[in-house]
Amino acid sequence: MAAQPHQLAPVVSCFAVSADLSYLALCPNTSSVTIYRVTQDAANGYSFTQIASLEEHDQLVAGIDWCPVTNKLLTCAHDRNAYVWTRGTTEETWDPVLTILRMQRAALCCQWSPKGNKFAVGTAAKTACVCYYEGENNWWVSKLIKKGLHRSSVVDVRWHPNNMLLATASTDGCARVFFAQIPDADGAASAPCPFSTPLLEVRSDSGAWVHSLDWSPDGSSLAFVAHDATVCVVEGMGAPGFWDDGTDAASRATRVGVKNVRLRGLPMACVWFADAECVVVAGHEGAPMIVSPQGGGSWAAGALLGGGGGARTSKRASQFAEASALFQGGGMLGGHNNGGGADSDAVYVKGKPPSGPHSACVTSIRALPRGKGCAFATAGVDGKLVFWPDQTLAGKMSRMAL
Known part of the structure; x- marks a missing residue:
């Protein structure tokens, strides 16, 4: 079965699926969130029926997550607010509960905890907050990760x-990794260290922006992607007592193995740790790529999936050649020739656009429930939602390009 693209909006800034894949929520790069009912036919194809539109935010919605335990929907936006949505008596009605974030900058991302009793929100105020429900006041309150970290x-x-x-x-x-246990939510009377204690800090290979990260299913490894076109896998965190041995973040950083994979193409913007031997990344190349461990403890990247043909599979001119061509032609990158020469439509950057299901940058990866015929879904600035079949990951080793 091939990848299944669906054009649901001009642009998809973020999306999430319910635990049983019966509902889909996405933001079409606006302040609203659209809810779809998802149905699957006998041929393993998916169809989407719009059932609701959530309009509580008044600025761009930057994060969406669906709780795997309670089926509640979480949204956060640049308006500095986060809402927890509960389905009403019908699937067309969704009731919001405000979260008190105590932020003066935009909320940029969010995720429910595995047990569904709290969630985290990342912000442009150089901090993150962990939110939990306060039944007496019927709202969600937050505790801040210490400022300055x-x-x-x-x-x-x-x-x-x-x-x-x-x-x-x-x-x-x-x-970074922080201790985020909250006694009021987790029911723990004592904790090995205070809330927001920094436990680990790993810097990207060249100090570039870190776009996204994800834990391995067993929690022993952490993968992240940076804007210098690298994928970093941090290993060795599964040893007993690693997190509660009383040492500081700097000491733990010396006891982990950091494996950097330098990609040959454009930077990746999102990552999903599928299993212990498979990390799926996607971004400006317009197609997902699988990164897997190789002999000797190293990791390596494979080819782009779905017939992607961006910078990974094309020859690119050197920076000097591009600059020289630009100077001689008197033009600009993108094909605008201001010199009035004959080749007025020339494009000096030699890379070709992606040829896979996506035609632009992929901004989100979401794992799909097992047994539904597809392993994960991607969405991006081209407005396409693509469901990738299970076979995409089953044959990952055969795609490795050493």
Whole structure:
């Protein structure tokens, strides 16, 4: 079965699916969120019926996540607000509950914890917050990760499978792990360390922005992608007592293995740790790519999936050649020739656009429930939602390009 693209909006800034894949929520790069009912026919094809539009936000919705336990929908936006949505008596009605974020900058990302009893929000205020429900007032309140620990915006947050650790990706070039246990939500009387204690900090290979990150299913590894076209896999965090041995973040950083994979193409913007031997990344190449471990403990990237043909598979001119051609032609990148020469439509950048299901940058990857015929879904600025079949990952080793 081939990848299944669906054109649902001009642009998709973020999306999420319910735990049983019966509903889909996406933001078409506006302040609203559209809810679709998802149906699957006998041929394993998917169809979408719009059933509701959530209009509570008044600025761009930047993050959406569906709770795998309670089926509640979480949204956050540049208006500095986050809402928890509960389905009403019909699937067309959704009731919002406001979250008190105590932020003076935009909310950029969000994710439910594995147990569904709390969630995290990353913000442009150089911090993240962990939110939990306060039944007495019928709202969600937040506790802030200490200010000063991030030096720039937090653009992605990911919960560890143990429900107590939170990983953050920041545009200051670092991926970090914090202790995020909340007694009021987790029911724990004591904790090995205070809330928001930094446990680990790993810097990207060249200090470039970290766009996205994800834990391995067993929580022993962490993968993140940076704007210098690298994929970083941090290993060795599954040893007993690794997180509660009383040492600081700098000491733990010396005991992990950091494997950097330098891609030959454009930077990736999102990552999904499918299993212990498969990391799926996607971004400006316009198609997903699989990164897998190789002999000797190293990791390597394979070919683009779905027939993608961006920079990964095409010859690119050197920076000097591009600059020289631009100077001689008197033009601009993108094919505008201001010199009035004969070749007025020439494009000096030699890379060709992607030829896979996506025609532009992929901004989101979401895992799909098992047994539905597809392993994961991607969406991007071309407005396409693409469902990738299980066979995409089953044959990953045969696609490796060493």
